[in-house]
Amino acid sequence: DVKVTQSSRYLVKRTGEKVFLECVQDMDHENMFWYRQDPGLGLRLIYFSYDVKMKEKGDIPEGYSVSREKKERFSLILESASTNQTSMYLCASSPGKTGANVLTFGAGSRLTVL
Amino acid sequence: QKEVEQDPGPLSVPEGAIVSLNCTYSNSAFQYFMWYRQYSRKGPELLMYTYSSGNKEDGRFTAQVDKSSKYISLFIRDSQPSDSATYLCAMDVGTGNQFYFGTGTSLTVIP
Known part of the structure; x- marks a missing residue:
């Protein structure tokens, strides 16, 4: 029953x-998001996408880029990883124009940069 | 002032207790109110959501929204050790593309 992988x-x-x-x-959701989560700082939005090939910067886009070539897939790219990008990264999606506007999260990716 | 305020705790209760978790907010345009449970090193899991105002119940969990006071609550009845987690509140004005989160409350239920 995994919906965001x-x-x-x-x-x-x-x-x-x-x-x-x-x-x-x-889930055929329109919107997809990348957040990072750090102790004491909570969830911070990096980028979100409201359609294929469309993206909007969030609160902390510096050092990151994204790609959405297909509706179901949203990639986060760190061009040159730095130690301050060590964090938990969370992908999420929401329906968009139709459906209840709540977020569904993935299990998270814990990145350590040495 | 932050859009959403949540007491970080930590909160520690004995098994079987009733737990009350709360968030306050400043934006009267918020329409969707969500509660997430997050276990250590896992992604947040949607517990419940409420649209506009009122109450919603699901098993041992009850979500309440008081729009006049800009205050939302999550109640957990007969708390269990498996409820030990961080609980996040989140809100959206209804566009589905801009969500505001509390910082999370850490809950421990002691057997």
Whole structure:
């Protein structure tokens, strides 16, 4: 019954590496989101997408980019990972124009950058 | 002032107790009110949501919204050790593309 799937649960990368975090949802949702969650800072929005190939910056987009080539898939890219990007990354989706506007989250991807 | 305020706790209760978790908010345009449960190192899981005002019950969980006071609550009856988690409130004005979160309340239910 998994609805939002994040490809990697735990990753360890080195500073400067390019990192891809993949997310797939099977609910035909319009909107998809990437958040990061850090102790004491709560959930912070990195990017969201309201349609294929469309994206909007969130509160903390610096150092990140995203790609949405298909409706069900939303990728987060760290072009050159840095230690301050060590965090829990959460993908989420919401219906958009129709349906109850609540978020469904994936299980999370815990990234450690050494 | 933050859009959504939530007491971070931690909150520790004995098994079987009634737990009350609360959030306040400042934006009167919020329409959807959500409660999530998050276990350590896992993603948030949607527990319940309410549209506009009123109460909603699901098993041991009851969600209440008081729009006049800009205050929402989650009650857990007969709390169990498996309820030990962080509880997040979240809100949306109804567009489905901008959500506001509380910082989460950490709950421990002691057997």
